[in-house]
Amino acid sequence: MAKITLQDIRHAYGPDPQREEDWALKKLSLELSDGGAYALLGPSGCGKTTLLNLISGLLAPTEGRILFDSTDVTEATPEQRNIAQVFQFPVIYDTMSVFGNLAFPLRNRGVAEKDVDARVREIAKMLELDHMLAKRASGLTADGKQKISLGRGLVRSDVNVIMFDEPLTVIDPHLKWVLRSKLKELHHRIRRTMIYVTHDQTEALTFAEKVVVMKDGQIVQIGTPIELFERPRHTFVGHFIGSPGMNVLPCVVKGGEVVFAGNPVPAANAGAYKGNGKVLELGVRPEFVSLGSDGIPVDIVKVADAGRYRIVETRHKDHSIKLLVAEGVELPAQKAHVRFDAAHTQIYEDGWMVS
Template identity: 50%
Template sequence: MAKVELVNVSHSYDPPETPESERKWAVRDLSVVWEDGSANALLGPSGCGKTTLLNLISGLLPSPTKGQILIDGTDVTGLTPRERGIAQVFQFPVIYDSMNVFDNLAFPLRNEGTPEGEVRSKVREVAKILDLEEKLKIHSSRLNPADKQKISLGRGIIRESTAAVLLDEPLTVIDPKLKWGLRRKLREVQVSLQKTMIYVTHDQHEALTFADDVTVVRDGELVQKGSPKLLHDDPENPFIGYFIGSPGMNVLSCSLDDIGLNCGPFSIPVQDAELRDLLQDAQGDLELGVRPEFIEPHDCADDSGCVPFRISVVENTGAYRILTLTNGDVQIKARAPENFGPREGDTIGVHFPERGVKLFEDGHRLV
């Protein structure tokens, strides 16, 4: 187990002689700490630098262009993967199809010269954790991708010296029917062994259901880090608001007027005096953010304090409905109960409760 820390890490794949002003940065000035024994996710859209970060931590990329990588406070920048004690699980299972499950799991230990009695004991222990006990004599080529990925994980955790396990989009090639079970097993293994794990994904659902702490990156830069609840309830900027949540947060450009927040074709009343004072002092561009579950749709368009919206799309999820609503050139999503009566084409009233509204100035959270 180990604490993993990045200190002002930047990385460019350009040749060393490239002038700094002309470099393209895959990662830029990123500092983050993943605590000892923690379950973490590194989340962001494709091409944002996630895999580069993982390869820098593991040592597959020997050292960043700038910055330091620390493991348990020790600077490992420039050390080999073996010297760092980092295990990495890739998108595609890395195993030997010519070997059975037992020999695949035993390989890292035998490679270190571990006595065979200890190898057998450790393999059985790891196989039990991964639900592979009944498959130890089966050739790996006969297994489904989910079981092959379990072997990849087992090869990473079987050594006591493993400081941290890095998982690079490990469910990419897994059949959707098997994904839930494998993700649950990954989490069970992390809890059982208390190993530091960093799970890289572009899928917010995978990140939020696996990790206690989520680090969101965009264009190689840290955007926000925190618990799934913190990212959902208190996004630092509109990107986090929209990226986290399904559907994501509604984000509308707005300005202050006599009624409250002017969103173009309508205004949302602001009753709170302190909030009005804060908005009056704002110098930058304002945006309003409100999650679909906080918007309150009403059957009647004339309800007091409501804004009229037309229902353009109704998506029935079973437990609730997702409404796509339009007013002029503004379109928002709202969540309604399954028994909500109005249909597509109807006009309804929408209330924006202040408790559910977030405000951003120049892309940063104001309140």
């Protein structure tokens, strides 16, 4: 158990990084508190697996230091760091039984056979594998195999952190939900630090207490799911999280007031703008846009039914604005007016929220 600190970490896979693009992971610092449930979320190729492998010790960073509590583990192997990791594709030892698989990490460390037996049975029960301990692991289904991978991470009672690298990729949709709840339940039970890498926002937001959103080798925002939803620090977070994503519209600031295509719009952070003259945008989530009798005049372009609400796509001049309308609410035929909720409308300067 330990607090994990990354200090000025940078990583490149090539031998001689010169240009900015050579860095798979740009310079970043990060602190993960003991016992937390974290998710690293981002599109493919954003560096989240690299970051994970740096923490686990499968990779050594090109620059920077990694601390577990106050111990420098930058050069330590995964074994010395005492971590567990579950991979994208289930890794099982084909020739061993389920029991043998679960006991493997303990036996490698010379744990007495009596303790191995007790510990394996305890974990197997937790994962509902106890009725198949004698079975050969190679005969199991994908989710069974992934449970074994997970079990191998859990058998050691002293691991510092358990890491998951997109562990549900090969699992059937209806079992994904089951395994995800299982993970969440396990975290509550054992309170071990867990880091979960995924590109699926649902997985990240349901599992984690804190989500680290990454893009192009950089951390864009760290926050609770609610923070990411209500106050995305970057337009990318607004786009990437939420379905549909945040409306991002061009705007200007005139005399302390935000103006979008000739319409004044109240924004929560308008007062913080210093007038640097860079690209300005305003962001508002479809959830915080409503129809009204006055406001910005729009044409309704498309209506998609999503069950309990409808996604309404509207157009003002050349700009598309999406909003959510609850079911049962009457929609105007074509012409309408929309209003933005001032508390949840933010302006962004070069992509970053003005603050």
